[in-house]
Amino acid sequence: MKTFDYEAKIALIPHEPGCYLMRDKRSKIVYIGKAKDLKNRVRSYFRASGDTRHFVARLPYILGDIDVIITGNEKEAILLENTLIKEHKPKFNIRLKDDKNYLSLRIDLKKTWPRVEVVRKRKDDGAHYFGPYHSARSVRRTLHIVNRYFKLRTCPDSVLNNRSRPCLQYQIKRCPAPCVFALDREEYMQNVQEVILFLEGRGSELVDGLTAKMLAASEELEFEIAAHFRDQIEAINTVLQQQVAVTSPRVDRDAFGFYREGDRLTIQVLFVRGGKLEGARSFSYQDQEFPDAEVLSSFLNLYYNSGTEPPQEILLPMEIEESEVEHYQDIFSELARRRVYIQTPQRGAKKSLVDVAMTNAKHSFEDEHKKKDRATDLLDKLAKRLDLKHYPERIECYDISNMQGKQIVASQVTFIGGQPEKSEYRRYKMRTVHEQDDFASMREVLMRRFKRALDEDGDMPNLVVIDGGKGQLGQAMTVFEDLGIHDVELISLAKARNDKSGFQDDEITSSPERVFVPGRKNPIVLKQNSAEMYLLERLRDEAHRFAITFHKKLRRKETLHSTLDDVPGVGPKTRKNLLRHFGSLKKVKGASPAELGEVDGVGEKMAEEIHAYFNGRAP
Numbered sequence: 001m002k003t004f005d006y007e008a009k010i011a012l013i014p015h016e017p018g019c020y021l022m023r024d025k026r027s028k029i030v031y032i033g034k035a036k037d038l039k040n041r042v043r044s045y046f047r048a049s050g051d052t053r054h055f056v057a058r059l060p061y062i063l064g065d066i067d068v069i070i071t072g073n074e075k076e077a078i079l080l081e082n083t084l085i086k087e088h089k090p091k092f093n094i095r096l097k098d099d100k101n102y103l104s105l106r107i108d109l110k111k112t113w114p115r116v117e118v119v120r121k122r123k124d125d126g127a128h129y130f131g132p133y134h135s136a137r138s139v140r141r142t143l144h145i146v147n148r149y150f151k152l153r154t155c156p157d158s159v160l161n162n163r164s165r166p167c168l169q170y171q172i173k174r175c176p177a178p179c180v181f182a183l184d185r186e187e188y189m190q191n192v193q194e195v196i197l198f199l200e201g202r203g204s205e206l207v208d209g210l211t212a213k214m215l216a217a218s219e220e221l222e223f224e225i226a227a228h229f230r231d232q233i234e235a236i237n238t239v240l241q242q243q244v245a246v247t248s249p250r251v252d253r254d255a256f257g258f259y260r261e262g263d264r265l266t267i268q269v270l271f272v273r274g275g276k277l278e279g280a281r282s283f284s285y286q287d288q289e290f291p292d293a294e295v296l297s298s299f300l301n302l303y304y305n306s307g308t309e310p311p312q313e314i315l316l317p318m319e320i321e322e323s324e325v326e327h328y329q330d331i332f333s334e335l336a337r338r339r340v341y342i343q344t345p346q347r348g349a350k351k352s353l354v355d356v357a358m359t360n361a362k363h364s365f366e367d368e369h370k371k372k373d374r375a376t377d378l379l380d381k382l383a384k385r386l387d388l389k390h391y392p393e394r395i396e397c398y399d400i401s402n403m404q405g406k407q408i409v410a411s412q413v414t415f416i417g418g419q420p421e422k423s424e425y426r427r428y429k430m431r432t433v434h435e436q437d438d439f440a441s442m443r444e445v446l447m448r449r450f451k452r453a454l455d456e457d458g459d460m461p462n463l464v465v466i467d468g469g470k471g472q473l474g475q476a477m478t479v480f481e482d483l484g485i486h487d488v489e490l491i492s493l494a495k496a497r498n499d500k501s502g503f504q505d506d507e508i509t510s511s512p513e514r515v516f517v518p519g520r521k522n523p524i525v526l527k528q529n530s531a532e533m534y535l536l537e538r539l540r541d542e543a544h545r546f547a548i549t550f551h552k553k554l555r556r557k558e559t560l561h562s563t564l565d566d567v568p569g570v571g572p573k574t575r576k577n578l579l580r581h582f583g584s585l586k587k588v589k590g591a592s593p594a595e596l597g598e599v600d601g602v603g604e605k606m607a608e609e610i611h612a613y614f615n616g617r618a619p
Contacts, residue, residue, distance in 0.1 A: 003060040006046045013039045017077045018070040019084060022092075025064040031092040033294065034081040036074040036323055042066060075327040081298065082305045092287055094299045096306055103139045104309075105130040105199060107192065112185070113160065113178040114192050115153045116146050116199075122309060124337070129309075130199040138279070142199070147174050149232040150195045152188075155179065162583075198236060200274070207233055251275055252311035255350075257357030258296060258318065259365045263289045266368065267299055268361035270353065273311070280357075282364035293320045304332050314342045317354050375418035382532045386517060386524060388489050392463040393417060397539040399467040400441045401547035407554045408433055410445040411547035414461070415539060424459075427550045439475050442466065446479040454483060466492040467540050473516050492516040493540050494523075513537065564588065567613050574601045578610075589614040 013020075018038050022031040035041030045059055069084075071077045085093050106119045108127040118139060122129050133139045147154060153175050155167070160179045169175035176183055197206040214229035257268035264286045271279045288295055297320045304310045310332035325342050332340040345351040379392050395415045402408040407429075414424035428448065433440045446464075453460055466472045473492035480488065494514050513533060514523035526533040564575040564585065581599045582588045588596075588610075596607035 004063040004065075006060060006063070006066075009066050010039060010043050010046070013042055013066075013068055014070065015039050016070045017072075017074045018068055019077055019080050021067040021069070021084070021088075022059075022063055022090075023065045023067065024062055027064060029088045029090050030062065031090050031290075032081060032084045032088065033290075033298075034074075034077040036077070036321075038068050038070070042068075074323055075330065078301055078324070078327050078331065079305075082301045085298070085302060086306075092290070094283075094285060094288065094295055094302065096283070096302050103133045103136065105133070105139070105142065107196065107199075109192070111157075113153055113183075113188060115155075116143065116195060117156075118143070121307060128196060145235050146195055146198070149228075149235050150191050150198070151176055152191060152195060153178055207236055210236075251313060253313040253315060253350075253353070254311050255315040255353040255357040256296070256317055257354065257359070257361030258292060259358065259361040260288070260292065261365070263287050264365070264369075265295065266361045266365035267296070268357050268364055269303075270357045270360065271311075272353070280360060282361065282368075284365065284368045293318055296320060297324055300328060304335060310336045310340045312338070312340060313350075314340065315350055315354050315357075316342065316344045317358055319344050372417060378418055378531050378535060381530075382535060385526065385532050386491060386515065388463065390462045390487070390489060392489075394459065394461045395463045395465060395539060396461040397465040397467065397543040398442065398445060399540070399543035399547045400438045400445075401544075401551040402436055402438075402441075407551055408436070408441055409547060409550050409554065410441060411543050411550060412445070412449060413539065413543045413546055415535075418535065420542060425546060427546065429554075438468065439471055442468070442472050443475045443479055446476055447483070450479065450483055450485060450488075454485075460485075460488055463489050463491065465536065465539050465543075466490065467494075467543055468492050469494040469514075470516050473518065477518055490518055493536055567610055569606055569609060574599075574606075577601050 015037050017034075017036045019032060019034050020038055020042055021029050022033075024030050033041065069080065071080055085095065089095060104119050104122060106117050106122075106127050106129050107114050108125070110126065119129075133142070146152065147169075151174060153160065154169055155163070163179040166177040166180050167175070170177040170180075176188065178188065194206055194209070197209075210229050210233050214226050214233065217223075217226035217229060251272075252274065253272040255270040255272065257270070259266050259268075265284070265288050267283045267285075269281050269283075270277060271281075283299070296316065296318065300314070300320075314332070329340055329342055332342075343350065345354060382388070383391055393416065397413050397415075399411050400408070401410070409430070410428040412426040412428070414421045416424070426449070428445050430441055430444060432444055450460075452458065464476065466476050469492060473490060476490050476492070480486070480490065492515070494516065513536070514525060515536065516523045526536070564570050564578060570578075577600050578588050578596075579585065582591060591611070593604075593607040593611045596602055596610050597604055599607075602610070
């Protein structure tokens, strides 16, 4: 195999800061890195300095070229690396699979009647934000306490401004109903301030204030009010007892742990908020043979630039380049709108916290490998039972959904290593099939999917599962034959019929499913409670769920189609303004041109056209 002439390439790379993009023989980007000196960094991968990592030894055989992008400084290189990794998703780079923002709680004190709302993205809008919360469960638990004991409104502004009578929340004494009743805003805002204290973790300060209120209410013989304060105090104390203090100062920290064996590694993050440990999360990767510090640095860049707000302190288990630390502190401080510090503690409470993160990283690594070992055993059993030629590492399942021949759609779900890989899910709307024909629909979907894979050199599955019987399997076989695909195996999964022709009685009772395989007359019947059957059913049910969800979305969109969409010149924004202004389509139809003209975005000419359209005459 021809090796990459890296010496000639390195000679052309300058001593400048920037990013380097390693490409394979097919010109596909496989790794992206940053450096304050591009030449030195790239050269370091090819030095014969006793580096025994297998990937480094393979680099000259894997690479086809190395591109560089020069930046003005190292800070720009850090930001560019984050953008490029998200765009190209290189094989050997650390990636955040879900790349979603954590949940936060928001209170806008500029509102007349502020409320606590759940948001995913923080904005620089002057509102108070709390969190992030690292699970929906913790958010629900917090909101439950706030709604039950602090009595703030829960409805959005659109409901608040248009409600004419109190809702159930008022009836069960969880909302004072500012939508209907005249309230004392000062008293309401006092409740808001107490919620802020609670969400900021200042529980003892809040309890002291509530205790004083409870005693005052008791002295005034307001026993019902005193009981309410008592219940508030008990709820807050319960939360405080559940939180474990891990550091004495009331400070927010993220402590990172790191554990690797060969090319597989786990990064663990412990979340400390207000000096208390609130949660943890692990990220597992494989095919990572680049240096530990380089991997961790790249992870930090992606992690905090993907929506997670940096805390006051970030504690690392190993040193990264000093210049990178300085730039990260500046970048993360800009994101958090306050100073952020990155440290690698050597002793004391912070070092102990990092040690805990390291221990958790090792535990998560071992647990992840146990899961993978179990998945490997399951896939081995499936391959043996179905007599597959290839280990089914990547399985794709397809399903067709329609309603009386309308809105025909299909789904593709992908399992890798026995687990759903939702980033690889796909959904299809039929282009050539316009009436109910599941066979033709399946043929169109498979033709589109695998023709594209052949044209673009995309990932091919090891096994394709079709939801259906012999007919659907035959369509898939024809598609593969037409495209010249011979290395992808096919099966179909169908419910058992009531008749028992071709089966033994004990086979029918053992499982309600039948697995059809090319070249075999009778289906394979797996044991009903076997792990192999469970995996196939899970695949089929997930494909069915994904198809139905897409189908419902299209039907809902069709149902919500407004007559206003048919009025020439009326776009989505104007339609929304009209409905918001008048409250219903019926009122829009009955409005005069002058009344229509009062709506934002509707001029005199458009008002005449809308009125003419609904009154059956040309404008």
